[in-house]
Amino acid sequence: MAANRSSRRRGPALGCDPADLALVEAIVTRSGTSFARGMKVLPPDRRYAMFAIYAFCRLVDDVADEEAPFEDKLPRLREWRGRIAGLYEGCTGDGLDRVLLAAIRRYRLRHEDFEAVIDGMQMDAEQVILAPAEAELDVYIDRVASAVGRLSVRAFGDSSPAADQVAHHLGRALQITNILRDIDEDAERGRLYLPAERLQAAGVPLALPAALGAPGLETACRGMAALAHYHFAQARSAMRRCRRRPMRPARLMAASYAAILATQERAGWQPPRQRIKVPRWRKALIAARALSPV
Known part of the structure; x- marks a missing residue:
């Protein structure tokens, strides 16, 4: 039985479009960190959930770190707050959104934890x-x-x-x-x-x-x-x-x-x-x- 189960053909991770998964993985790879290698210990569904979480963090951090006045950064951080809130209502706009939504639903990721990350990036952005x-x-x-x-x-x-x-x-x-x-x-x-x-x-x-x-x-x-x-x-x-x-x-x-x-x-x-x-x-x-x- 175990052999039969392991030989079954799996669908794409988290049931997501492979193009969306590739987009998320590309964001992680572009960061140049060893994060992707470290997540290889996880099975595909969990690995791509982590890739999506990391991609979210990376993109929000990029807003905080860029050379721009806080007045320019704040609307973009506000957009991220709205984007995350939209996921909890089932609304998606791109591949990252779709993989994040699948991870949120599969693993019951909490809205307040995404909000806290944005709060931290805002601390870095505003001062x-x-x-x-x-x-x-x-x-x-x-x-x-x-x-x-x-x-x-x-x-x-x-x-x-x-x-x-x-x-x-x-x-x-x-x-x-x-x-x-x-x-x-x-x-x-x-x-x-x-x-x-x-x-x-x-x-x-x-x-x-x-x-x-x-x-x-x-x-x-x-x-x-x-x-x-x-x-x-x-x-x-x-x-x-x-x-x-x-x-x-x-x-x-x-x-x-x-x-x-x-x-x-x-x-x-x-x-x-x-x-x-x-x-x-x-x-x-x-x-x-x-x-x-x-």
């Missing part, structure tokens, strides 16, 4: 984030990272409260790791995502470029790294309360980003800083361990 208060940073991270996680765990196959805890903590761990890795890259855009309280406690100026060369930056960054480790640990604890198979992509992301954080900690944050890269052989080993059934 230059420069040494925010820690509470403000946590709200921002919840919107741009943990909300994406809440959509993702449902596409992975787990909508339990424990899965939402994975999203809560893993989103924070990943985003803090990104912040610590991308300090100089963010500074080129006039942004500094390290929280004001930690910078002030370490004697770091709350301004660029002065903060980048301050001796206390190392202390502030190590404090944030410790916070990331806390969230990684809490995410792993929550994963143990979830079904193992749906958490495979989450385990892979956690292991990959924990390696980036560990490498960054070894390098430190004193100038001159170089963007951290994990060797390909080590990535393969990390993936093998993270996906091990044991």
